[in-house]
Amino acid sequence: MNFKALNRGELLASIGGILLLISLFLSWYTLANQHAVLGTCRGPNTHCSGWAALSGLKFVFLIAALAPAILSYIIIRGHALSWPRGELTAVVAMVALIMTIFVGVIDKPGTPKAEISITIGWWVALLADLLILFGSVWRAQESGARRNPPGVL
Numbered sequence: 001m002n003f004k005a006l007n008r009g010e011l012l013a014s015i016g017g018i019l020l021l022i023s024l025f026l027s028w029y030t031l032a033n034q035h036a037v038l039g040t041c042r043g044p045n046t047h048c049s050g051w052a053a054l055s056g057l058k059f060v061f062l063i064a065a066l067a068p069a070i071l072s073y074i075i076i077r078g079h080a081l082s083w084p085r086g087e088l089t090a091v092v093a094m095v096a097l098i099m100t101i102f103v104g105v106i107d108k109p110g111t112p113k114a115e116i117s118i119t120i121g122w123w124v125a126l127l128a129d130l131l132i133l134f135g136s137v138w139r140a141q142e143s144g145a146r147r148n149p150p151g152v153l
Contacts, residue, residue: 001076009138010075013068013089016131020096021065023128024050024058026121029110038110050121053109057099061125064096068132071139086139093133100125 028050031043039055041048051058071089103109104122 007139009086009135010068010072011135012138013086013093013132013135014072016093016128016133016135017065017068018128019124019131020061020128023121023124024061024065026050026124027119028104028121028125029053029108030117030119031110032115032117035112036110036115038116041110043115047119048110050125054103057103060099061096064092064129064132067092068135071136075139086136089136090133090140093129093136097126097129097133100129 026049027047029038029041029048031038031041031046031048034042034044036043036046038048039053041052050061054061067089071086075085100122104118104126107113108116108118110116
């Protein structure tokens with residue numbers, strides 16, 4: 001096991017993974033009135049965590065939170081891969097980022113939509129997704145294949 005093989009990219013992605021895992025249990029949404037319903041949460045003035053609010057999507061976020069740990073394990077053990085290290089983690093982070101934006105800005109879960117607002121947990125998840133993405137892209141760039149300029153063999 002070579003812990004010196006880890007660099008800033010894995011550290012950044014791992015911090016993002018821990019933050020994403022923590023954010024799932026923070027308050028993602030606030031339900032404003034008595035008619036607001038979101039998963040198992042009911043208003044008025046109720047806070048709903050990401051774990052309680054997101055039925056199947058919470059497992060996508062859980063996988064995205066574990067992806068940096070898997071990347072670090074692969075790097076520490078020195079496993080050979082057929083793709084640049086960090087590339088798959090970057091794809092998972094991109095999916096998590098898109099889903100976070102979707103459930104926070106584009107189409108909030110629950111009804112009525114006007115009575116549901118995002119809170120600190122959603123913002124922490126957004127930051128965590130960005131940290132995982134930047135960290136894994138950093139690693140993928142460092143371990144990617146070096147290309148020669150055109151005309152050079």
